[in-house]
Amino acid sequence: MAPATDVFGRALRNLRISVTDRCNLRCAYCMPEEEYVWLPRDEILNFEELSRLTDVFMELGVDKVRLTGGEPLLRRDVTRLIRLLAAKPALRDLAITTNGVLLAEQAPALKEAGLHRVTVSLDTLRPDRFLALTRRNSHAQVLEGIAAVARAGFTGTKIDTVVMRGVNDDELVDLVEFGRRAPAEVRFIEYMDVGGATRWSMEQVVGRQEILAHLAERYGAIEPLTETSTAPADRYRLPDGTVFGIIASTTAPFCADCDRSRLTADGLWYLCLYAQQGTDLRGPLRRGASTEELKALILPMWQSRRDRGAEDRLARRGQEPLISIGQLRQDPHLEMHTRGG
Numbered sequence: 001m002a003p004a005t006d007v008f009g010r011a012l013r014n015l016r017i018s019v020t021d022r023c024n025l026r027c028a029y030c031m032p033e034e035e036y037v038w039l040p041r042d043e044i045l046n047f048e049e050l051s052r053l054t055d056v057f058m059e060l061g062v063d064k065v066r067l068t069g070g071e072p073l074l075r076r077d078v079t080r081l082i083r084l085l086a087a088k089p090a091l092r093d094l095a096i097t098t099n100g101v102l103l104a105e106q107a108p109a110l111k112e113a114g115l116h117r118v119t120v121s122l123d124t125l126r127p128d129r130f131l132a133l134t135r136r137n138s139h140a141q142v143l144e145g146i147a148a149v150a151r152a153g154f155t156g157t158k159i160d161t162v163v164m165r166g167v168n169d170d171e172l173v174d175l176v177e178f179g180r181r182a183p184a185e186v187r188f189i190e191y192m193d194v195g196g197a198t199r200w201s202m203e204q205v206v207g208r209q210e211i212l213a214h215l216a217e218r219y220g221a222i223e224p225l226t227e228t229s230t231a232p233a234d235r236y237r238l239p240d241g242t243v244f245g246i247i248a249s250t251t252a253p254f255c256a257d258c259d260r261s262r263l264t265a266d267g268l269w270y271l272c273l274y275a276q277q278g279t280d281l282r283g284p285l286r287r288g289a290s291t292e293e294l295k296a297l298i299l300p301m302w303q304s305r306r307d308r309g310a311e312d313r314l315a316r317r318g319q320e321p322l323i324s325i326g327q328l329r330q331d332p333h334l335e336m337h338t339r340g341g
């Protein structure tokens, strides 16, 4: 069956499932505060509920699922969920985005459970910077985790780096070299003003052109790769064949091709990273809604989707963060760590 499409013809293909809002790091651009309002435990969907909702989404076109958080490896026994999802033959891509802290111990089990690919978020190769950025002393564990991914037999591994001026923008070459050795494809992400990025400012954004110019200084001519996928990263090849990506989410948003939606751990479904309202799927699910009833809830929402959050934000941008701390306290669903980045 052809996937459902929205107002702009964008297919419903890619579902990001946040399996927990908890995290074991406190990255400055995501969770800068000391205190957070957490989702109540009894409202968190269990694995059977997540599997059931995935089936419903797959009937409407989803064939890619990414598990996110918070930190998804904090969800107890997450490999059991992966096993349930990996058993769905029509799911073409099953990936996870993790901060890597718990990867060294879990990578073999993730592979064995049927996970296809791993993306690790890593913003710095320097332990002192990692501590300053994340307020946790786990840098060595993350590096061990990345090594464990390759040892466990995963391929197609990615390292996602949020580039921030004056923080880690002097590490671009080092990160490319690290990715080459890992092996993993490094993707540089422009700093975004979503969710918990309450201290964001445009001055801290290092744009795609600047990233390319910096790398070209070191490596010479950089060749853009032409691709037809809807993946957010533009990919480039260095003269020695090394491929890296840039996700120009702030200066050149990719909303026009966006096939992503997001499910929070407590079953709210968001049509866009920037969306202020989500659709409650947990309620109908727990009240015994049939697959057809759930599809009838989801399909018209997608068909009427007009969200182009990052593009709108670019057009209307002031210098202030998108969402104030007060708003975040009142509704934790506005947090990036709740809706899975």
Ligand code: SF4
Binding pocket: 253, 254, 255, 256, 258, 259, 260, 271, 272, 273, 274, 307, 308, 309, 310, 311
């Ligand atoms: S801002 Fe919204 S529409 Fe644009 S790429 Fe992100 S999730 Fe998709």
